[in-house]
Amino acid sequence: MKLYNYFRSSASFRVRIALELKGLSYDYVPVHLVKNEQLAPAFAAISPERLVPLLEVEGRHLSQSLAIIEYLDETHPEPALLPADPLGRARVRALAQDIACEIHPLNNLRVLRYLVHQMSVSEEAKNAWYRHWVESGLEAVERQLAGSAATGAYCHGDAPTLADCVLVPQIFNAQRFDCRLDHVPTVMRVFDHCMQHPAFQAAQPSSCPDAQS
Amino acid sequence: MKLYNYFRSSASFRVRIALELKGLSYDYVPVHLVKNEQLAPAFAAISPERLVPLLEVEGRHLSQSLAIIEYLDETHPEPALLPADPLGRARVRALAQDIACEIHPLNNLRVLRYLVHQMSVSEEAKNAWYRHWVESGLEAVERQLAGSAATGAYCHGDAPTLADCVLVPQIFNAQRFDCRLDHVPTVMRVFDHCMQHPAFQAAQPSSCPDAQS
Structure with missing residues (x-):
C-alpha cells in the first residue's frame, strides 16, 4: 500500500492512525499542499479530487479519509475500528x-x-x-x-x-x-x-x- | 421510526431518499431551521449537535445523515445502498x-x-x-x-x-x-x-x- 499524504493534513493523519492501529505497513508519499503539489499533473492524474489522503491499493486509488478507514476495517478486520452492533x-x-x-x-x-x-x-x-x-x-x-x-x-x-x-x-x-x-x-x-x-x-x-x- | 427534519435541509433530504428507497415508513417531525427550532430546549435535549436530520429508533436518537443511512442499510439490507465488495x-x-x-x-x-x-x-x-x-x-x-x-x-x-x-x-x-x-x-x-x-x-x-x- 502507498499513502499519498501531507504531514499537516488532518484527513491524512486520520488514515495514518488507522494504518498504525491495524499494524499495516505502507509507503509514505508526501504531497506538499502549501506548495500546491496536489494540482501537479502526475498527482491530478490519479486523484480526481486533487486531495490527500489517497491510498493506492489493489491497483486502485481510494480517496476520502473516512471511506479509506472503512475500507481498511473491512479488509483488515482486526483490531476493529467500528463496534459490532x-x-x-x-x-x-x-x-x-x-x-x-x-x-x-x-x-x-x-x-x-x-x-x-x-x-x-x-x-x-x-x-x-x-x-x-x-x-x-x-x-x-x-x-x-x-x-x-x-x-x-x-x-x-x-x-x-x-x-x-x-x-x-x-x-x-x-x-x-x-x-x-x-x-x-x-x-x-x-x-x-x-x-x-x-x-x-x-x-x-x-x-x-x-x-x- | 421518527425523523426530525426540515424540508430544505439537504442532509435531511438524503435520509428521506434512503427511507423511501427501502420502503420504510416513518413519522415526519418538522424542525424549522430558519426559525431556529433546532435550538429549542425540547429538541436540544435529544440532539447534542442541535442538527437535523435526527432519527428516533430503538429508543435512541441517531444523528449525521451518512451514519443514519449506513445504519438503515445494516438493519434493512434490501435494497442495498452500498455494493457488496x-x-x-x-x-x-x-x-x-x-x-x-x-x-x-x-x-x-x-x-x-x-x-x-x-x-x-x-x-x-x-x-x-x-x-x-x-x-x-x-x-x-x-x-x-x-x-x-x-x-x-x-x-x-x-x-x-x-x-x-x-x-x-x-x-x-x-x-x-x-x-x-x-x-x-x-x-x-x-x-x-x-x-x-x-x-x-x-x-x-x-x-x-x-x-x-
Whole structure:
C-alpha cells in the first residue's frame, strides 16, 4: 500500500492512525499542499479530487479519509475500528462525522485561502472564523461524549475506533490555532488517553518524513 | 421510526431518499431551521449537535445523515445502498463524502449566517462563495464519475446507492442558488435518472409536509 499524504493534513493523519492501529505497513508519499503539489499533473492524474489522503491499493486509488478507514476495517478486520452492533456503529460514525462534516471542512487550507484572497478577510477575522467552528463544533462533540454511557476511555468504549482517528487530528489543529479547549473536558480526557497509545504517537505530524518541509 | 427534519435541509433530504428507497415508513417531525427550532430546549435535549436530520429508533436518537443511512442499510439490507465488495463500497462512500465533506458543509445555513452577520460579507460575495464551492466541488465529482467504468445509470452501477442519496439534494441546492451546471454533464445525467425514480420524487422538498412553511 502507498499513502499519498501531507504531514499537516488532518484527513491524512486520520488514515495514518488507522494504518498504525491495524499494524499495516505502507509507503509514505508526501504531497506538499502549501506548495500546491496536489494540482501537479502526475498527482491530478490519479486523484480526481486533487486531495490527500489517497491510498493506492489493489491497483486502485481510494480517496476520502473516512471511506479509506472503512475500507481498511473491512479488509483488515482486526483490531476493529467500528463496534459490532448497528447502533454502536451509528454512534461512532456520527461522532466521526460531527468533526469530518461539521468542523474540519470549514477550516482546511483552500477555505482559509478563499477567505483571504477572494474575500479579503483580515488575519484576525480568519483566525476568529477558525476558532469559532472548532470551539462550537467541539462543544457539540463534548455534549455527545459527556452525555452518553457508551463513552469509555476512548470515544466509544475502551478501545480506539474511527471516532478517535478523527478526533485526535482535530485537537492537534485546535492547539496549533490556539483554540479554547477548557470547555471540552471529556474530549480532552479522551484525546490525552489516545496520545498514550503508540499508534497515535507514531502517526502524528512530527513523526512524518515530510515534517518541517 | 421518527425523523426530525426540515424540508430544505439537504442532509435531511438524503435520509428521506434512503427511507423511501427501502420502503420504510416513518413519522415526519418538522424542525424549522430558519426559525431556529433546532435550538429549542425540547429538541436540544435529544440532539447534542442541535442538527437535523435526527432519527428516533430503538429508543435512541441517531444523528449525521451518512451514519443514519449506513445504519438503515445494516438493519434493512434490501435494497442495498452500498455494493457488496470493499472497493465498490469505498468508491460509493468517497463519492458521498466528496459532497458531504467538501461541498455541503461550506454552504449550510449557519455558515452563510456567519458570513453575513459576523463577517459583514455582502449578499453578492455570499452568493459567489456558495457558487464557488458547489461548482468546483461538483467538478471533482464529475471527474470521478466521468472517469470511471463503475459509473452506470446511477453513480455506481445501475441501482441507486448512498452516493445518489447525497448527490441529488446537492443538485437541488445548486439549482436553487443558480449555480452553473453545464460543466458537469455526467453528474446531471445521473441526477436526471434519479429523479425518474419514485423514491427520489417522494423525498423531495416540495413533497414534504412542512414545505412552504
